[in-house]
Amino acid sequence: MNEVEQKKILVGRIISHLNPVSAGAANELIQQPLPDLARILAKLADTKEQENVEEETLRVREAQAERASDGAWGPTLCRVTLNGKHLADTESNRAMLESPLRLFISGQSLLRAFCQVGYALVG
Secondary structure (H helix, E strand, C coil), rough: CHHHHHHHHHHHCCCCHCCCCCCCHHHHHHHHHHHHHHHHHHHHHHHHHHHHHHHHHHHHHHHHHHHHHHHHHHHHHHHCCECCCCCCCCCHHHHHHHHHHHHHHHCHHHHHHHHHHHCCCCC
């Protein structure tokens, strides 16, 4: 395989990593020396792999946080009583307790947030 064919292969791989690609990118890259093209491709591949690792790490952390949150709801709902009755661990009760917290996080006072939420005892 001659140098021009090797350059075409490397340029094709480099362009597959670029988004967006300028109109004259292939022509500009083909003029570069072969070792430079190899370094560019290696750097792009390393960057892509690092991005994939960071995305996967973020997904794992989000899943762990979600599991921790779900695990905390059961005991929390069991401790809440309304009119002498304990709340069941259901999605509607979780939503009922999360709603004032979301309003509070959005900037309302906690008392106002709880007053705006209608309470329903399920279970």
